Amino acid sequence: MRFLPVTTVLTVSLIGCTATLVSAQETFPSRVIRIVTPATGGGSDVLARMITPALTESLGQQVIVDNRGSLATELVAKAAPDGYTLLIDGSPLWLQPLFRKVGWSPLTDFAALTMAVSSPSMLVVHPSVPVKTLRELIALAKARPGEINYAAGSIGATPHLAGEQFKVMAGVNVVRVPYKGTGPGMIGLMGGEVEFMFPGAASAWNYVKQKRLKALAVCSLKPSALFPGVVTMTDSGLPGYESVSPQGVVAPAKTPAAVVARLHQELVKALNRAETKQRLGELGIEVVANTPEEFAVSMKNDTARTAKLIKDAGIRFE
Numbered sequence: 001m002r003f004l005p006v007t008t009v010l011t012v013s014l015i016g017c018t019a020t021l022v023s024a025q026e027t028f029p030s031r032v033i034r035i036v037t038p039a040t041g042g043g044s045d046v047l048a049r050m051i052t053p054a055l056t057e058s059l060g061q062q063v064i065v066d067n068r069g070s071l072a073t074e075l076v077a078k079a080a081p082d083g084y085t086l087l088i089d090g091s092p093l094w095l096q097p098l099f100r101k102v103g104w105s106p107l108t109d110f111a112a113l114t115m116a117v118s119s120p121s122m123l124v125v126h127p128s129v130p131v132k133t134l135r136e137l138i139a140l141a142k143a144r145p146g147e148i149n150y151a152a153g154s155i156g157a158t159p160h161l162a163g164e165q166f167k168v169m170a171g172v173n174v175v176r177v178p179y180k181g182t183g184p185g186m187i188g189l190m191g192g193e194v195e196f197m198f199p200g201a202a203s204a205w206n207y208v209k210q211k212r213l214k215a216l217a218v219c220s221l222k223p224s225a226l227f228p229g230v231v232t233m234t235d236s237g238l239p240g241y242e243s244v245s246p247q248g249v250v251a252p253a254k255t256p257a258a259v260v261a262r263l264h265q266e267l268v269k270a271l272n273r274a275e276t277k278q279r280l281g282e283l284g285i286e287v288v289a290n291t292p293e294e295f296a297v298s299m300k301n302d303t304a305r306t307a308k309l310i311k312d313a314g315i316r317f318e
Contacts (some may be wrong), residue, residue, distance in 0.1 A: 001212035028083055029061040033088045035249075037065060038072045043285075044088040047117060047247050050279060051068035077104040081111070081252040083259035088116070089289045090247050091158070094299040095306055099156045099317050105302070110250040112295040113264050116271055119285045121162045121243040122201035123233065124213040124252035129195050134216050134236035137196065141172035149194040151185035155317055159185065161306065162198035162219060164313040169238050189213065199245060201227055202284020219243035226284055246288065248295055264292055289294050 035052065037044040048065045055063040068075055072087060073096075079085035085091070087110070094106035104110075123134065131137045141148045153159035159182055167174055177194050179185035182203065189197045190212050197204075198219065205227060206212040218230045221242050233241035249267055251260065270276065271289045280287060290298070309315070 002300070008046045009022065010285050013316070028262060029059050031061060031084065033059065033061060033063045033084050033086065035063060035088055036068050036072045036076050037088050038067070039069060040067045043090060043119075043245070044247055046283075047280075047285075048088050050276055051116075051267070051270040054273055054276070055266055056267045058269060073102070074104055076250070076252060077109040079252045081254040081256075083251060083255055083263055085147070086113070086251050086263070088247060089250075090245055091302060092302050093248065095156070097306055098303065098310060107254050107296075107300060111253050111255045111260055112292045112299065113249040113251055114258060114267050114271075114292065115246050115248045115288045115290050115295040115298055116267065117280060117285045118220075118244045118246040118288050119217050119283075120201045120224060120227075121158060121198045121245070122204045122208075122218050122227070122230070123166075123198055123216045124189070124204045125196040125216060126192050126209065127211065127214055128192060128215070131216070132214070134233060134238065137216060138170045138237065140174060140247055146175060147250040148172075148196070149172055149177045149188050151179055151194045151197040152176050153181045153185055157182075157238070158200070158243060158245050159198045161309060164172055164315060165241065165243060166198070166238075168309065169241055170313050198205065200245060200284065201230075205284060222287065226281055226286065234302055246298075260292060271273065 035048045037048050039045060045065065045067060052063045052065060056128065073093060076085055076087040096102050096235065097106065125131060125137065131140055150163045152163050154160065160176065163174070163176055171177055177188070182199050185197055186199055186207070188194055190207065201218055201224070204213060204215070208215045212236065215227070215230050217233045217236045218224050218227050219233055219242060221234060223232055224230070225293045251263065268289045277287050
């Protein structure tokens, strides 16, 4: 019997393993891909259902939506890094560790694919409040410290963080009035229980057009074509102010680079379809579709910025 030298056997084995890996990447995908979302009917669920038909078509494999509630993030963090289990979630994904203990790290347990979409907050006031601009609201708040109230839902939610960011950057003493959610807060605002609020621009826009609320500014860094005539917070007197609600797509960490690249390519194509952008625009949502590198940097910067806000504003979580 003839034996190959050990070095030859190792070389052949390594070549075989490499060929297997290359083959696996070249044939991706070969089975169903699932996009996990936290909640049925939520923003991530709506987005996932909009893009899965296009992804199914372009990838040649069925792409399904899997709603897993509070278990969604941990499930994907622990899934096999093969590209067949993805997560769509908003900024709570990378900000959650600032608010509570979690069993995963947003920056090390996931591979960024793309920040898919973003929707800005909007500063709105009750029509009876005698201001027409952000500067006038700041002046009013400084003239009446501790007397001007804003509505917000749960601690750490976007309307709350937006209100606290306003307090810090404007140097005003305004009071948070807690509501059970954005919807009840909007009702309270329209009923005159509070003076202002930072809801999602999309949810506030119809009330603005109906004259039930006044829009002072949109909270994106640049003016939004979706909300014509509304200036930004930056252009209204608070340079650098931003409050947006993004939705991003991630895979488990250590997903092969070739698989990440393929998924990113197809996600961007699906998001930029004319019909998808139109439907999202009708909901007040703008397509971002940036690169994995840009998304990773954005998550890191947003986490650092929010951590600083929590410290500066003295926010405490129960």
